[in-house]
Amino acid sequence: MASTGPMAFLRQVRQETSKVTWPTRKETLITTAMVFVMVILVAIFFFVVDQALSYLIQLVLGLGR
Incomplete structure (x- = not known):
């Protein structure tokens, strides 16, 4: 690996x-909103699955009388 000086590195x-294409403010806001929406949807999904599995386990083990 070739060693470069600090000035060459900074250059x-x-x-x-x-060369980086930076997102616009609108793109950043839309992407952030979509992340929040997906997090909420996944949280709801896992909550429903957890409740269903809990109900089924209680039913199978006879704890839900």
């Missing part, structure tokens, strides 16, 4: 960051 970092 390369600057070149690479200039």
Whole structure:
């Protein structure tokens, strides 16, 4: 691995960051909202599955009399 000096490294970092396509504010807000919606949907799904499995286990073990 070739060793580069600190100035060359900083120059390369600057070149690479200039190539990055940064999202717009609108894209960031939409993506954030979609993440929150998906988290809520997954939480609801797992809650329902957990309740169903709990009910079935209680039914099978005879604890739900």
